[in-house]
Amino acid sequence: MAEFKLHAFEQSGHAYRVALMLQLAGCDWEGVRVPFFDGVTRTETWRETHNEMGEAPILEHGETKLTQSGVILDYLADITGQFGGRSPEERREIWRWILFDNHKFTSYYSTLRFLLAFQKTGETEVVQFLRGRVLAAYGIVDKQLGHADFIVGERPTIADFSMAGYVFYPEETGVDVPGQFPAIEAWKERIRALPGWQAPYDLMRF
């Protein structure tokens, strides 16, 4: 049995964040498919036995069972000694971007993608509202990535993996990253070049 077990599904960038960390840190891990699109995470039973927040991913490591990708990433950085902060200041800086990511950068984008690619709502007022919020958040990140190679400095950290959650998915959302956010596009290339990197649908085939 692998050391780490990741409950996830391949369409979830929240899960991809963690799969990417496990992969790039060279962990011994395996995936367990959560049949999200069958509605399992919305059932009372699943919430009681797996996650009261009704979300994937979940990481199992021995007796420890964790949810919330930000907490899982922080845990894995501690356990593996890789991609974490090296000082209290750097750890705070990493959390600062993970929070911004959860509140705005990934949050708005993942909802926009969900509506367009899976709920297939087409171009509604809600879609336009979310896209406006995405563009504002992406603008802030693009500026930050104009100053440094990675989100908190010159080396990749779990803050980058958090923010990379949805940026490699192919679904169309009407957000033109190469055209409008060149620093994000260049950062994506740097992430893609990390040894062992795989795209979401390749990394999470289970």
Added chain:
Amino acid sequence: MAEFKLHAFEQSGHAYRVALMLQLAGCDWEGVRVPFFDGVTRTETWRETHNEMGEAPILEHGETKLTQSGVILDYLADITGQFGGRSPEERREIWRWILFDNHKFTSYYSTLRFLLAFQKTGETEVVQFLRGRVLAAYGIVDKQLGHADFIVGERPTIADFSMAGYVFYPEETGVDVPGQFPAIEAWKERIRALPGWQAPYDLMRF
């Protein structure tokens, strides 16, 4: 000069989270008003000198300048030795709820309130979409608060203060907390009973 300086504005529940912590932990602090509604946080100058994420609050403590209320709360719990986690497990549990709060519980509610109370959009598709998301997140928290007095157990922590950010504001949002979420309503009463508690517009008069 006070030991802590909080840059904030009274309509911001993101700031109230921190003001509440400073107040309940008995810190020596003062507020500095950020003229948010004049658009200052959206200017390039302010972003360069204060916060590249374009947000309040900001906490100043000596040479340390912090943004993102979750990071500030964690910092204050460390500095004061109050309302933080007492074990790695409890600290992870606190972060787990702070992340859920930033992603869903406070995030959707604060946006809903902003549209209705300040942008005065009236009942749009976007308002209805956000209210649906609020109800789902509130349902999860209501269930959690049915098991324990506070969000991660039997004593208040910074996770409660994070989640209390917007729940004491009086603006009308069409979310009936007493009627639909009795456990949240009871938790609000417990927070309100903590020694030194003040409502947002009383605590942030500066």
